[in-house]
Amino acid sequence: MxxxxxxxxxxxxxxxxxxxxxxxxxxxxxxxxxxxxxxxxxxxxxxxxxxxxxxxxxxxxxxxxxxxxxxxxxxxxxxxxxxxxxxxxxxxxxxxxxxxxxxxxxxxxxxxxxxxxxxCHVLRYAPFYKTVKKLLDSKEFGEIIHINLTEGVGYYHFAHSFVRGPWRNKKISAPVILAKSCHDMDMLTWLVEKKCLSVNSYGNLSFFRKEKAPTGATNHCVDCPHKNSCEYSCFKIYLNESYEKLAGLARHGRLGDSKEEIVKSLSNHKNLYGRCVFACDNDVFDHQAVTMQFENGIIGQFTLTAFTQKIGRTLHVYCEKGEIYGDAESKKVCYKIFGDHQEKYVECTYENEIYASHGGGDMGIVKDFMENYGKANMLSDIHLSMQSHEMGFAAEESALNDGQNVKLD
Ligand SMILES: NC(=O)c1ccc[n+]([C@@H]2O[C@H](COP(=O)([O-])OP(=O)(O)OC[C@H]3O[C@@H](n4cnc5c(N)ncnc54)[C@H](O)[C@@H]3O)[C@@H](O)[C@H]2O)c1
Known part of the structure; x- marks a missing residue:
């Protein structure tokens, strides 16, 4: 090293x-x-x-x-x-x-x-996706024909980051398809290993808008008659201990460490995270679908949605001789070889719980960097990751033009 x-x-x-x-x-x-x-x-x-x-x-x-x-x-x-x-x-x-x-x-x-x-395309380094890649590289499944990836952002996580928080508005951040999903575009190109030729996409901001607010809702949760019932009430999101990411979100929003501090900061009208999700200055899509045409006739489909309880991704790769699929959170990659009539699976190995963020990818990238520093084969070098960004920009362009096909150079 x-x-x-x-x-x-x-x-x-x-x-x-x-x-x-x-x-x-x-x-x-x-x-x-x-x-x-x-x-x-x-x-x-x-x-x-x-x-x-x-x-x-x-x-x-x-x-x-x-x-x-x-x-x-x-x-x-x-x-x-x-x-x-x-x-x-x-x-x-x-x-x-x-x-x-x-x-x-x-x-x-x-x-x-x-x-x-x-x-930092950390998913490339996460055991779940590395396992999928290994299965595909085994050639037991033949060529990829079609690939589907879905990303559920999680409704409360979406509200935090893409409605109230730093990635809500294209003036201050990238469009959601890039900000959140360049990981997914990158994952698709990494697994497919072919050039993406064209992209089309539809996306809408359907829900987090003024007209969806419940009757009588106010601009800030602290004043709102729905503050104890609305699932998006900042007090429910940041003070509900059942949300596993709660502490992380409150920390990210710099809301304070104790319950009292969090309540106090959310009650201040100046705090972005205390705003009603139907009265923010957000303009990024809350759901989007992208279809990609790769070389060799391979088709990729990607769905991004705010509207899931769980944060996570599901993947399905359809190949000539079998299929590979799974829920990235389950830490298990399933597969079927045609004619075998059985579902099999590979358990993904995680070294240690402290290595678990982003499904192990956050530690994976650091370890890979250490092993490969100074060599020319970094797994997520900018030259490899440019394609995912081009696909993200193309998807945004297509979605803003009513799904028009956008060819990639
Ligand atoms: N790879 C991933 O999976 C992943 C996940 C989440 C976020 N991100 C990306 O990581 C980046 C950071 O996100 P985050 O969630 O850590 O945000 P953050 O707000 O927690 O951290 C940003 C930090 O930059 C500091 N900062 C702002 N202006 C600065 C300046 N001029 N000089 C020095 N420091 C400055 C802020 O004080 C803050 O501490 C974003 O681009 C985000 O899109 C990547």
Whole structure:
């Protein structure tokens, strides 16, 4: 393994996960930059790293071999170009950028400088999808004919991120098909291993809109007569202990640590997360379907929906000689070989619960990076991940043009 150190730019939910994982595996986290002082204190005490509140100061000099960029979607392009030119190799959160030309520019500068850019398509590293890939590579199933992937975002998670939160509006974030589903586009291209030729898509914002509000609803949950009955009441979402991700969502929204703090911040009209989901400035689709034509006549279909109880993905790959399918959360990949008349399955192995976020992908990418650093075969190198972004931009274009077919270059 080639030795290296990492620095972090944007130490929020994602930046912290990667820094923690590298730190756990013995890699030095030498410097962390974030505009939030509280977060920097945590970083300093955990990794004894230098901390910077200000990007200008942070970029004065190169502070590690690798820079993890995990700021929000509109904060990827500039630091990435700057860091590449300073000689950093980059681990870049997805999407590469919310603007297609900026994605292309980042790839171009990576080529010019010879630095690597690894895009955080963490699902490629998750045991469930790695198992599917292994089965497909065995050739026992013949060629892929058709592939279906569905992503259920989870109604409360969708409300948090795509109605009230940072990915709600295309002025400040990428469209949902890119922001959320470039992972899925990437997964489809990785499994299919063929070029995507064209895309068409329909998408709508059907539910999280003004006219769907219950009678008498107010703009903020704190004042609303429905606050104890509405499933989207911020008080139900952030204070309901049965939601496994609750603590994570409250932390992500910086709502506070105790129940009292969370209630207080949600009761403040200025808090974005206290708004009625039917009275936000959201414009991203809450459901979308994409059909993709790949080389060899392979058809891919993808569905994104806010309207699921559970957060998770289901996959079905139809091949010449059999089918492979499963629910990624079940940690079991099922398959049938035609003529066999039996369902079989492979259990996906997870090393340890702390490695479990994103189905094991968050630790998987860190381990893979460590094993392959300095070699030319990073599993989610920008050159491989550009296609998923092109498909995402094409899907958005198609959906905005009533499902018109969009050809990819
Ligand atoms: N790979 C995945 O599966 C996955 C999952 C969720 C989010 N993401 C992506 O990761 C990125 C980060 O998302 P997050 O949920 O961690 O967001 P976050 O808001 O928790 O973290 C962003 C951090 O960047 C900091 N920041 C903002 N401006 C800055 C600046 N100018 N300089 C330095 N720091 C700055 C913020 O203070 C915050 O701590 C987004 O692009 C998101 O789309 C990827």
């Amino acid at each position: 080639k030795k290296f150190s990492v620095a972090v730019y944007g130490y929020g939910g994602r930046g912290k996960i990667y820094a923690d994982n590298f730190h756990t595996l013995g890699i030095d986290v030498t410097a962390v930059c974030d505009i939030d002082e509280k977060r920097l204190k945590i970083a300093k005490s955990k990794y004894k790293s230098e901390t910077y509140l200000n990007g200008e100061e942070f970029f004065q000099t190169k502070r590690a071999d690798v820079l993890i960029i995990a700021t929000l979607d509109d904060g990827h392009y500039e630091p990435c170009i700057r860091a590449l030119r300073m000689g950093y190799d980059i681990i870049l959160e997805k999407p590469i950028s919310m603007v297609k030309a900026e994605c292309e520019e980042i790839k171009k500068v990576a080529d010019e400088t010879g630095q690597s850019v690894t895009v």
